[in-house]
Amino acid sequence: MKKQVIVWLKNGMIAKINAQVIAATSHQVTFPSTTVDLPLLIEVSHQGLTTLIDLSGFKDCVVLQFGEDRYFTGATYCQNRNTGAFMIQSQARFIVMMPLPLPFPLEETEELMIKEIEA
Amino acid sequence: MSSQDVLPLSADKRAQGYGVFPYVILRLHGGVYMQFPIHFYEEKNPEKPGLRVRVDSLTNEKQNFSSLFNVVRQFHQQINPVEAKALKMCLVLAPFVAYFFEDNAFSFSDEIPEGGSLIDANYKVLALNSVHFLND
Numbered sequence: 001m002k003k004q005v006i007v008w009l010k011n012g013m014i015a016k017i018n019a020q021v022i023a024a025t026s027h028q029v030t031f032p033s034t035t036v037d038l039p040l041l042i043e044v045s046h047q048g049l050t051t052l053i054d055l056s057g058f059k060d061c062v063v064l065q066f067g068e069d070r071y072f073t074g075a076t077y078c079q080n081r082n083t084g085a086f087m088i089q090s091q092a093r094f095i096v097m098m099p100l101p102l103p104f105p106l107e108e109t110e111e112l113m114i115k116e117i118e119a
Numbered sequence: 120m121s122s123q124d125v126l127p128l129s130a131d132k133r134a135q136g137y138g139v140f141p142y143v144i145l146r147l148h149g150g151v152y153m154q155f156p157i158h159f160y161e162e163k164n165p166e167k168p169g170l171r172v173r174v175d176s177l178t179n180e181k182q183n184f185s186s187l188f189n190v191v192r193q194f195h196q197q198i199n200p201v202e203a204k205a206l207k208m209c210l211v212l213a214p215f216v217a218y219f220f221e222d223n224a225f226s227f228s229d230e231i232p233e234g235g236s237l238i239d240a241n242y243k244v245l246a247l248n249s250v251h252f253l254n255d
Binding site for chain 1: 186
């Protein structure tokens, strides 16, 4: 399933992205990179404080994180990893994984809006 | 796309920065695209065609690329407003990463413009029926 993700930037511009959606129903999210395309939206539906996302072997990307109010809380780069495990732990409720390179400054990210894509 | 009628970018145009990521594509008509290379530079303004972006360090790719939404928006404002409304503009960052600009919004696409007639700002043909970037 895909949804339209709209990222609002502080300078008034917006980035629209049709992203594949994954629901995080437990504290740990694992997905083989061969079955998941970027951009990717992770919607956290469990009630725990944090989610552990296993990005081992995943494609290079930037992980944008948003809180319950959908405001930007932080970001992580997932890039140039070789062998070995790579996980991030996040308190975010909405996580958008974008392919690199990113054409706007991370600090300009402000807010997230999510829309259903009409068939 | 037929491999028989492909005209790839010439060596001369390659030296001017055409076909190198990132670049901007302006769609003039169906199948007719105008390419503007984006040149990053530190001190000396390169006398090359396209958009020139002054940066603190050429090695800081993340920071340099992060200015590109603003660069494209400013470029869009420089185009004749009547034409700009009709012309589609696309920022191309990688073989599977592009952002189409319209109404102050950038729409991500994993499909980038290709094929057709690729021309430069002087309406000279750069390539025909080929990808718009160098893949060799």
